[in-house]
Amino acid sequence: MVLKTLKNNWLWLAISTYLILGCYLLYVTYSTPFLGIKLKEENGQWLVIEPYSEGWANSQGISTGDTIVEVDGEDINENKKYDPIIRVAKELTLLKQGKQLLHIQIDVMDNPEQLLYTLILPACFYLLSLVISIFLYYKQENSSLINLLILFILTVSLAYVSIGASGRLDSVGTVVNRSSMILCLVLLIHFLRNYFLFLHLKWLLIYNIKIIYVVPIMIAVLSFFGIVYPSLNPLFSNLTLWLFFILSVIIFAVLGIGYLKYKTPQLKVVLLSIIIPFLPFLFLFALPEMIFQMHILTGEVCSFFLMLIPYSFICTQLTERIFDMEYFITRLRHYFNFSFVFTIWLLMGLYWLTDLSFSRMTEIFFFTFFSLIALFYIKEKIDYHKRKILFSTKGDYIHRLYTTVDSIGRVVKIEDLLEKFVQEIVSHLEIKHVYVLTYDLQTHQMTSTSPSKKYTQNQINEILLENLSLGDIKKTEHFYIAFIHQDVNYKRILIVDHNKSIYLKEEELLWLELLLLYLNNFIENTKMVEDLLEQLKHMKEADKSQLPWLNKLLWLRFEQEKYQLAQELHDTVLQEQLHIAREMDVFIHTKRTTDIHMNLTKIHDHMIASLNDLRGYCENLKPPLLDTLGLNAALEKFIQKVHKRADFVLIYTIDRLYLEDERLNLIIYRLFQELMNNALKHSHANTVEIHLLETEDGFEINYSDDGVGCKMDDIIVSDSMGIRGMQERVQAFNGKFSIKTDVGEGMSIRIKVVEENHTHSMATKGPTLSRE
Structure with missing residues (x-):
């Protein structure tokens, strides 16, 4: 509960900060007209040398060489704020070159182009970023990638929105603009680090990303100094641009080298998604401004391309996980x-x-x-x-399809399956004359689910001559014909008599077509089960060759187990024995008689260690105390061994069980081995709990740890951490196996087995790997 509250708090804290800052910055942009008129001082007078917007300047009658006299009613020489640029003003008084005095009232709406780039587009992007961030948070589970992407989107949006306020020398706008420009790149590096790990690739930069967060903090502090000492602002602006350029180059280098090294298409897409939006800002604004103190395109225009970065991530990387x-x-x-x-x-x-x-x-x-x-x-x-x-139940064809498939799926014989199929069609379509014809390809005989219904030879020929594929339904003069299934012996066809008075609607035909596809699969599966049961029924103990596939399966399973055991012995005990043999060989041929006792002691220690390893393998193959002292004693000894090797706190309880099937004792021991080996090798946990509990009709094993965990999808598609082996053991005794895990949230496993003599209902069900 505490973790969930913290996860919610960080989002609403970020959104609250985003809303407050964004609304303030947009208000500053709207309330104060931006001019950006560059000035030059000559003989105590300030002359216009370059207006920011030539179109607006021409419409107001401002031209190069005009002398600025007053700004907002104050003498230009007394107002050092505008030295050497007039950034914001609502009123200007200037002296034209013809010595004519001109008073200009300035409104935000006077310059539509500037209003578009500094207010309208940023405001739209601001709202869109907010909506997408909330959507990502609620649509996707809270993973580190999604959280970083949300913060990245919000930070990029603030950097864009703050351009207008920063250009007007607003203190808050300046701090937010500079710090968010750097922070968004740091968040991007953090995102890429986690993305590399998500793709199981080696990260090419420092793993401790928190160190890099010092850079935006430093920029924010320097920006505050710029408020106190305005003369330092140009220096801090250049520093921000240089840091932005350096971090961008680092990102390009990491992605470029990563792609060249690993050749993964995901990195190529990310690289292109970042490079293309960055190029205009870097080469048309940042670099010219840093080197030549001029730009080719304005920062507002170039920054607009940067807005494409977070959305390119969404479209290229996360759409399949978030939405279709x-x-x-x-x-x-x-x-x-x-x-x-x-x-x-x-x-x-x-x-x-x-x-x-x-x-x-x-x-x-x-x-x-x-x-x-x-x-x-x-x-x-x-x-x-x-x-x-x-929709009513009758009119809801999806519901009808579900109930029909569920009803048909409970039948285990093909004859019963066809009869049930006919009953369902009669019930749902309210048509009485429905039959399934089975044509014997060997004897050329036709049988029907309704023996009373007779067909003429012409009708039979008409039915058989229809060239239908699976799911096809065709209306003839007397009936609807649909192909159901065909094998080497039989061809099965559905007949629906319409008597020239019944017409199936399109929805009914679609329902029937889908049902035919399901029925075909049911027949195939039923045939396989029937053939398998028939082979097992006639199999004799003295002649197991009747089931070559079973012999092959068992042989492959035994060979796999022998291969794994041979590999482990080769890598451990055999290597130890070879090392001892070399030591003995050197000892035999040496001419020195000193240190004999020390060398023999060393060889003796190696032999004892090798014997202990070999004894451990033997105990794993056949637990020594299980047959003599029972399950509890064997598990207690095994737990003691785990205590010696573990670097985590192990909490356990072992109930005394009274099981009639002695094979279950070995299964429980093997499950304990797999669970503890997983904890030792993979969990990296601080605390591990395992409990063997007695139930009324069997036993239950509950395991949990607070380790690193893993993705459920990784467990389902692979044979990781012995999960598949445990599942197969539980399946062999009709048990239930459930697992709950996620990255960073540990793992919990619950196993429940009921002895067969207590219930027979579970025999029809296998275990499920469930997501609790």
């Missing part, structure tokens, strides 16, 4: 077509019925078009949540 991007695009295209056609139809009607102007028609078009798209999306979501009340 292709599905949403397909749905959008589908709704676009419907909305566009209906909107055009509506406008044609309005044009014919009314005399609206072209501008009003355009407004109606866009409003109606986007409203319809939103309506379709909302309707789809609401229909899904209300699906249980929108």
